[in-house]
Amino acid sequence: EGYAIHEALTVESAGGDLGGESAARGMELVAGSPNPVDFGQVLINERCIRQVSFVNSGNINFDFAWDCGSNPRVSVKPESATVAKGERLVCEIAYAPTAAETLDNYRVTCGIINGRKYNLHLNGVGHKPRLSFSFYSYNFGASLVHQPGMSPRSVTLTCTNEDDKEFAIDCLFESTPFLTLSSAPTTLAPGASCDMTVTFKPREAQAYRAVLPFQINGLYTVNIPVTGEGVPLRLELANPAQTVVNFGSLRGGQQVTRDCKLVNRSKLAVEVSLEPKIGRAHV
Numbered sequence: 001e002g003y004a005i006h007e008a009l010t011v012e013s014a015g016g017d018l019g020g021e022s023a024a025r026g027m028e029l030v031a032g033s034p035n036p037v038d039f040g041q042v043l044i045n046e047r048c049i050r051q052v053s054f055v056n057s058g059n060i061n062f063d064f065a066w067d068c069g070s071n072p073r074v075s076v077k078p079e080s081a082t083v084a085k086g087e088r089l090v091c092e093i094a095y096a097p098t099a100a101e102t103l104d105n106y107r108v109t110c111g112i113i114n115g116r117k118y119n120l121h122l123n124g125v126g127h128k129p130r131l132s133f134s135f136y137s138y139n140f141g142a143s144l145v146h147q148p149g150m151s152p153r154s155v156t157l158t159c160t161n162e163d164d165k166e167f168a169i170d171c172l173f174e175s176t177p178f179l180t181l182s183s184a185p186t187t188l189a190p191g192a193s194c195d196m197t198v199t200f201k202p203r204e205a206q207a208y209r210a211v212l213p214f215q216i217n218g219l220y221t222v223n224i225p226v227t228g229e230g231v232p233l234r235l236e237l238a239n240p241a242q243t244v245v246n247f248g249s250l251r252g253g254q255q256v257t258r259d260c261k262l263v264n265r266s267k268l269a270v271e272v273s274l275e276p277k278i279g280r281a282h283v
Contacts, residue, residue: 006058031116039124097126140228160193202230234265
């Protein structure tokens with residue numbers, strides 16, 4: 001008994017699906033000819049899918065099998081299956097770039113067992129989000145160990161969206177006693193920018209390091225390391241015995257001067273302010 005396989009393969013149009021009326025907007029594949037499939041721009045670590053619909057309008061079942069080549073970032077699910085007579089089955093072709101790259105007419109083949117062969121030429125771009133930061137690492141250098149009343153050191157970190165898409169930004173950094181970050185934006189529209197303040201307050205005389213991770217669309221992470229060093233404040237009298245200065249007994253109108261030398265033994269310059277302490281004189 002002779003028989004014929006009657007299959008029809010349709011690939012969804014970009015941005016569509018194969019449900020309901022959307023199937024009509026798909027492109028029917030032609031056996032033996034290159035059939036272009038465009039994934040467009042796909043963010044790094046994102047997974048973009050195009051669906052291929054198999055329709056069996058014949059009187060017998062048919063089997064198919066995919067050959068995806070050697071690119072591990074291209075996959076098809078299921079790779080092989082049986083389409084029963086009068087039935088419809090959908091396969092998913094996925095592209096999941098892990099770095100900035102270009103998919104240029106990459107060949108994927110679907111063969112109908114004992115039947116025709118369909119060649120798909122895949123195109124797409126692994127897209128790195130065009131978000132720029134004013135710096136990608138920062139070193140506060142040596143800073144005095146923070147004490148009450150001291151002004152902490154800070155720097156402004158600016159994030160700018162230079163892409164044509166809006167991005168969701170999730171800062172995964174949790175403030176620590178020595179480093180804080182002002183609120184990061186949750187979304188950033190194309191062309192928009194946001195300023196964040198990074199504040200460094202070392203608590204001990206030691207080296208510090210932290211990482212500010214910014215996750216883009218839940219897929220791509222930018223890590224910004226921040227370093228610094230805490231140094232102790234050592235402002236001392238050259239002569240420790242001068243902790244108390246005795247001016248002796250003076251007559252009215254007399255003036256006596258005593259010299260006290262201060263020595264800065266810190267690694268950094270220290271700003272000193274001498275102010276008289278308000279008190280009552282004893283007669």
